[in-house]
Amino acid sequence: MLSFLATPTLPLASLEVGHHFYWQIGGLKVHGQVFIVSWIVIGILLIASLLATRNIQRIPSGMQNLMEYALEFVREIAKNQLGEKEYRPWLPFIGTLFLFIFVSNWSGALVPWKLIKLPEGELAAPTNDINTTVALALLVSLAYFYAGFSKKGLGYFGKYIQPTPVLLPIAILEDFTKPLSLSFRLFGNILADELVVAVLVLLVPLFVPLPVMLLGLFTSAIQALVFATLAGAYIHEALEGHGEEHGEH
Amino acid sequence: MDPLVSAASVLAAALAIGLAAIGPGIGQGNASGSAVEGIARQPEAEGKIRGTLLLTLAFMESLTIYGLVIALVLLFANPFS
Numbered sequence A: 001m002l003s004f005l006a007t008p009t010l011p012l013a014s015l016e017v018g019h020h021f022y023w024q025i026g027g028l029k030v031h032g033q034v035f036i037v038s039w040i041v042i043g044i045l046l047i048a049s050l051l052a053t054r055n056i057q058r059i060p061s062g063m064q065n066l067m068e069y070a071l072e073f074v075r076e077i078a079k080n081q082l083g084e085k086e087y088r089p090w091l092p093f094i095g096t097l098f099l100f101i102f103v104s105n106w107s108g109a110l111v112p113w114k115l116i117k118l119p120e121g122e123l124a125a126p127t128n129d130i131n132t133t134v135a136l137a138l139l140v141s142l143a144y145f146y147a148g149f150s151k152k153g154l155g156y157f158g159k160y161i162q163p164t165p166v167l168l169p170i171a172i173l174e175d176f177t178k179p180l181s182l183s184f185r186l187f188g189n190i191l192a193d194e195l196v197v198a199v200l201v202l203l204v205p206l207f208v209p210l211p212v213m214l215l216g217l218f219t220s221a222i223q224a225l226v227f228a229t230l231a232g233a234y235i236h237e238a239l240e241g242h243g244e245e246h247g248e249h
Numbered sequence B: 001m002d003p004l005v006s007a008a009s010v011l012a013a014a015l016a017i018g019l020a021a022i023g024p025g026i027g028q029g030n031a032s033g034s035a036v037e038g039i040a041r042q043p044e045a046e047g048k049i050r051g052t053l054l055l056t057l058a059f060m061e062s063l064t065i066y067g068l069v070i071a072l073v074l075l076f077a078n079p080f081s
Helices: A032-054 A063-110 A130-161 A165-203 A209-240 B003-041 B043-076
Strands: A022-025 A028-031
Touching: A022 A032, A028 A032, A032 A063, A032 A130, A063 A130, A063 A165, A063 A209, A130 A165, A130 A209, A165 A209, A165 B043, A209 B043, B003 B043
Parallel strands: none
Antiparallel strands: A022 A028
16 A cells, blocks of 8 residues: 555655564564664764864864754753753753754755665664654653652652542553653654655655755754653653643643 | 455544644644734743744644554554555
């Protein structure tokens, strides 16, 4: 069904949903294309950080300037969610999430991966594979459980029956819906962007897909911001316990 | 694939994305309308209002995206095929 999307006639931005470049590692079948692009993204981030910190100047310029701007940006995210007092220990986690997702999303949109041929499947943003986003979302779950336990010990479980024990099933369900919605939001947005671009490229190969590609870049950046913001909000909720904030789901 | 199953899947995919677009459409309209009102009343707060608006719009949009994920599962990874 919809096999036209998988035909090799598309010049640059085709999308092969459900086709993967499998690697056999032990008893596991892994999606090789996701690994390759993830490693490239990690490499980009590492090289950028090394270049920025290798020769630190008092008046920043070039790479150091860029990375200082990125640091200030993620610090604002963490500070807005966790508050002035508690944001510092969680800054590396939230910052890493934001930078990794942001660079992955933009690498899928900006780098012409189609020029590199794989035996099967194709290189794309690692975040358009559900496994990547589920892994990131589960990391967020572990992080907020750890935050709650380290702050309050076993008293953390008190939040499940805090206003009234009647809401216990809903409180437990929330722990499952949080990673579910986090992972599906990111995965769906990135896959939807790439699908829309692929369909438009199929219909009109020149110029017409450009505005949609720009919109895709914008949404990808917003989704990275949303993921990091929500991670911060969940950790804050676990640290604070029950009470004031119930904004997000 | 059984033709009945494929026909039902295509219909279900269309319904999933179509129905999932109604609620967030209304919600985004409300949010944007209120944001415009807020900017008209207090033009100096425009930057802050715009930032919050974009974030909340992304949250609402993710509801439609859930429908889209279901539609994509039905089309590309159909469990009944």
